[in-house]
Amino acid sequence: xxxxxxxxxxxxxxxxxxxxxxxxxxxxxxxxxxxxxxxxxxxxxxxxxxxxxxxxxxxxxxxxxxxxxxxxxxxxxxxxxxxxxxxxxxxxxxxxxxxxxxxxxxxxxxxxxxxxxxxxxxxxxxxxxxxxxxxxxxxxxxxxxxxxxxxxxxxxxxxxxxxxxxxxxxxxxxxxxxxxxxxxxxxxxxxxxxxxxxxxxxxxxxxxxxxxxxxxxxxxxxxxxxxxxxxxxxxxxxxxxxxxxxxxxxxxxxxxxxxxxxxxxxxxxxxxxxxxxxxxxxxxxxxxxxxxxxxxxxxxxxxxxxxxxxxxxxxxxxxxxxxxxxxxxxxxxxxxxxxxxxxxxxxxxxxxxxxxxxxxxxxxxxxxxxxxxxxxxxxxxxxxxxxxxxxxxxxxxxxxxxxxxxxxxxxxxxxxxxxxxxxxxxxxxxxxxxxxxxxxxxxxxxxxxxxxxxxxxxxxxxxxxxxxxxxxxxxxxxxxxxxxxxxxxxxxxxxxxxxxxxxxxxxxxxxxxxxxxxxxxxxxxxxxxxxxxxxxxxxxxxxxxxxxxxxxxxxxxxxxxxxxxxxxxxxxxxxxxxxxxxxxxxxxxxxxxxxxxxxxxxxxxxxxxxxxxxxxxxxxxxxxxxxxxxxxxxxxxxxxxxxxxxxxxxxxxxxxxxxxxxxxxxxxxxxxxxxxxxxxxxxx
Amino acid sequence: xxxxxxxxxxxxxxxxxxxxxxxxxxxxxxxxxxxxxxxxxxxxxxxxxxxxxxxxxxxxxxxxxxxxxxxxxxxxxxxxxxxxxxxxxxxxxxxxxxxxxxxxxxxxxxxxxxxxxxxxxxxxxxxxxxxxxxxxxxxxxxxxxxxxxxxxxxxxxxxxxxxxxxxxxxxxxxxxxxxx
Numbered sequence: 001x002x003x004x005x006x007x008x009x010x011x012x013x014x015x016x017x018x019x020x021x022x023x024x025x026x027x028x029x030x031x032x033x034x035x036x037x038x039x040x041x042x043x044x045x046x047x048x049x050x051x052x053x054x055x056x057x058x059x060x061x062x063x064x065x066x067x068x069x070x071x072x073x074x075x076x077x078x079x080x081x082x083x084x085x086x087x088x089x090x091x092x093x094x095x096x097x098x099x100x101x102x103x104x105x106x107x108x109x110x111x112x113x114x115x116x117x118x119x120x121x122x123x124x125x126x127x128x129x130x131x132x133x134x135x136x137x138x139x140x141x142x143x144x145x146x147x148x149x150x151x152x153x154x155x156x157x158x159x160x161x162x163x164x165x166x167x168x169x170x171x172x173x174x175x176x177x178x179x180x181x182x183x184x185x186x187x188x189x190x191x192x193x194x195x196x197x198x199x200x201x202x203x204x205x206x207x208x209x210x211x212x213x214x215x216x217x218x219x220x221x222x223x224x225x226x227x228x229x230x231x232x233x234x235x236x237x238x239x240x241x242x243x244x245x246x247x248x249x250x251x252x253x254x255x256x257x258x259x260x261x262x263x264x265x266x267x268x269x270x271x272x273x274x275x276x277x278x279x280x281x282x283x284x285x286x287x288x289x290x291x292x293x294x295x296x297x298x299x300x301x302x303x304x305x306x307x308x309x310x311x312x313x314x315x316x317x318x319x320x321x322x323x324x325x326x327x328x329x330x331x332x333x334x335x336x337x338x339x340x341x342x343x344x345x346x347x348x349x350x351x352x353x354x355x356x357x358x359x360x361x362x363x364x365x366x367x368x369x370x371x372x373x374x375x376x377x378x379x380x381x382x383x384x385x386x387x388x389x390x391x392x393x394x395x396x397x398x399x400x401x402x403x404x405x406x407x408x409x410x411x412x413x414x415x416x417x418x419x420x421x422x423x424x425x426x427x428x429x430x431x432x433x434x435x436x437x438x439x440x441x442x443x444x445x446x447x448x449x450x451x452x453x454x455x456x457x458x459x460x461x462x463x464x465x466x467x468x469x470x471x472x473x474x475x476x477x478x479x480x481x482x483x484x485x486x487x488x489x490x491x492x493x494x495x496x497x498x499x500x501x502x503x504x505x506x507x508x509x510x511x512x513x514x515x516x517x518x519x520x521x522x523x524x525x526x527x528x529x530x531x532x533x534x535x536x537x538x539x540x541x542x543x544x545x546x547x548x549x550x551x552x553x554x555x556x557x558x559x560x561x562x563x564x565x566x567x568x569x570x571x572x573x574x575x576x577x578x579x580x581x582x583x584x585x586x587x588x589x590x591x592x593x594x595x596x597x598x599x600x601x602x603x604x605x606x607x608x609x610x611x612x613x614x615x616x617x618x619x620x621x622x623x624x625x626x627x628x629x630x631x632x633x634x635x636x637x638x639x640x641x642x643x644x645x646x647x648x649x650x651x652x653x654x655x656x657x658x659x660x661x662x663x664x665x666x667x668x669x670x671x672x673x674x675x676x677x678x679x680x681x682x683x684x
Numbered sequence: 685x686x687x688x689x690x691x692x693x694x695x696x697x698x699x700x701x702x703x704x705x706x707x708x709x710x711x712x713x714x715x716x717x718x719x720x721x722x723x724x725x726x727x728x729x730x731x732x733x734x735x736x737x738x739x740x741x742x743x744x745x746x747x748x749x750x751x752x753x754x755x756x757x758x759x760x761x762x763x764x765x766x767x768x769x770x771x772x773x774x775x776x777x778x779x780x781x782x783x784x785x786x787x788x789x790x791x792x793x794x795x796x797x798x799x800x801x802x803x804x805x806x807x808x809x810x811x812x813x814x815x816x817x818x819x820x821x822x823x824x825x826x827x828x829x830x831x832x833x834x835x836x837x838x839x840x841x842x843x844x845x846x847x848x849x850x851x852x853x854x855x856x857x858x859x860x861x862x863x864x
Binding site for chain 1: 717719721723724725726727728730732743745749751753762764768772787824842844845846847849851
């Protein structure tokens with residue numbers, strides 16, 4: 001009766017949670033959640049993105065080949081064409097006239113040049129639609145601003161590229177239609193929304209396919225081993241509740257849930273299975289050993305996820321919170337059913353294992369470490385292409401547009417603290433081959449003495465030239481221009497004037513920064529004070545730093561685990577036995593990385609943490625129970641469930657889940673075999 | 685202006701106003717141009733003779749200062765009162781080019797060309813043209829065209845943010861393509 005009431009209550013709770021989950025907001029692209037652990041770098045990148053230098057909410061379309069239907073579809077989906085490079089009013093450059101060479105100014109002020117310019121006023125006045133040109137002449141009557149602008153035309157991307165911006169929210173259905181049309185065409189189109197769409201589509205597919213496969217196989221496995229509908233029902237209902245609770249917990253903390261975290265939630269079946277199995281069949285002759293097994297199994301998993309809460313990566317923290325909330329929810333859900341669970345029997349598993357001496361374990365550890373030393377520790381480097389879904393078509397398009405932006409010196413930008421003389425700093429970097437100033441406003445900079453020469457000329461001859469232009473403008477019926485005074489230009493003023501399409505000078509976190517394109521051949525790591533601000537390099541750097549940070553967390557987690565297990569087992573030999581498979585896993589992973597040519601990334605390291613959280617259970621429980629057939633049965637069942645779950649994840653479309661799946665499957669597979677077939681030899 | 689645009693966009697009548705107008709081979713017209721707005725110290729009035737063929741537009745100003753503007757595709761040449769001829773610098777032509785392209789379609793009353801450049805609304809006595817964002821017509825927000833009873837151009841009013849240009853057409857001689 002009590003169980004029935006609890007089941008009914010659980011179903012009601014499930015319904016309520018399902019209703020609440022309708023309000024959860026999804027984040028499509030895991031890249032968007034990345035933020036540099038260095039707050040200055042993070043704010044700098046944010047400021048750059050806000051300044052319109054980023055690619056958020058934008059699509060870029062090449063003019064050729066032309067696809068009017070695709071363009072119409074983009075407009076229907078809420079995209080409006082915006083200038084790729086915002087226009088600069090030429091008159092705004094006139095105040096930089098001191099940067100012109102005296103000879104150039106002399107030519108502009110010459111009577112013939114002024115007459116020519118005055119004549120153009122009446123030419124344009126006679127034409128319809130000449131307002132913009134006449135206004136430009138009126139505001140820059142001597143053509144000084146135009147000369148400055150011409151001397152260093154602001155870098156503009158290929159004229160064949162058009163930009164479209166979205167104001168409204170991301171619409172998956174509209175993007176689906178647009179993406180389909182794009183794939184059928186030969187149009188060149190790229191943008192963050194296309195990546196976001198591909199990532200959400202992959203996450204949806206992973207949720208549907210991987211989630212279904214995992215659920216069916218886990219339930220089948222559970223049924224074949226336990227032959228109890230109660231267990232199958234509890235696992236199904238409890239996992240549904242833990243899935244929804246995890247979603248809501250992440251949403252409550254972050255205000256949005258990464259789609260990839262939803263797909264990852266299929267792993268809860270495995271964690272829940274572990275909890276259920278270890279709580280069951282509690283009639284144990286040795287209650288101390290049972291408690292030890294239970295605390296080893298559940299405690300290590302919780303420690304693994306608690307360590308991940310300290311990660312800077314949003315995706316990792318979301319996965320950790322989802323896992324902890326999901327596991328706690330499942331544990332709470334089981335409470336009313338504890339009686340039947342504890343009294344349920346599981347079939348024992350007799351395995352003819354081998355005893356392994358301390359010496360052999362030490363030998364295994366040494367061999368593993370030697371293998372790692374020979375094969376080499378994989379390099380820690382994460383590229384955003386390894387962190388999110390990117391179809392080959394979209395990758396080609398990104399390369400197509402990158403090449404165009406690079407031609408205009410808009411790609412691969414770096415920032416460095418500006419100090420009081422930012423152009424001098426940039427020129428030092430340029431001399432070292434670090435930055436390319438060939439399209440940079442710093443090129444215009446002239447010494448104070450050189451500027452004074454030009455200013456003297458302007459003071460001497462500028463007034464007369466302006467009077468002649470004023471006469472011409474008034475004769476045409478236009479307002480006379482106002483006289484202006486010219487002054488020497490400071491370095492910061494020059495950089496601030498050229499603010500489109502790149503803000504070459506900007507403040508972030510209380511520091512001024514100057515921006516320049518990285519030289520083509522430069523290796524950025526040679527100049528630690530250069531901060532990457534272009535999306536690919538920035539996110540790649542962030543991912544690498546986060547991976548390194550995760551390695552530290554992993555080490556700390558492993559240390560915490562060792563202390564926890566030492567306190568539980570009170571035996572160095574047992575703890576040594578528990579940890580031995582981790583060394584074998586380390587050697588196997590190093591071999592896998594060498595053979596497949598992969599670099600160590602954030603998700604691999606998260607996988608390591610999960611391996612210590614999950615795989616240590618197997619050896620820990622086996623050792624604490626003296627390899628009793630009953631506990632080995634539990635180890636085999638939970639291990640098989642983990643292998644099914646993470647094995648399925650190895651086939652995910654999302655590279656994040658795939659890397660996680662492969663790593664955990666490898667680690668848990670080795671640990672499971674070791675726990676089942678080797679037992680520590682009791683000291684003589 | 686926004687309200688005006690909104691009202692105009694709401695008038696989504698079928699765009700058949702120009703249906704039946706024959707393709708044009710040549711147009712000769714006398715035009716009075718009046719420019720006024722914040723840009724101008726006083727209204728600018730000029731008298732112009734316009735000659736149009738599919739290949740070229742000749743815009744000859746007779747007063748206040750004589751000049752001749754010849755437009756062939758993207759090339760714009762100006763001959764001043766003293767007979768000096770020069771081709772306008774390339775960087776000054778794009779802002780003009782968009783509008784002159786529109787003038788070309790307007791004088792010819794070429795519906796298909798107009799539809800490429802504008803969103804067209806009709807109100808019974810004329811057309812209201814709103815430049816499409818993709819055309820890059822700098823500074824022009826709206827063009828109003830009025831035709832007379834013989835469905836010939838009578839006035840064209842160009843609305844720019846700080847200027848209004850009114851073109852009044854007289855003595856329009858249009859040679860249809862078929863009659864040429």
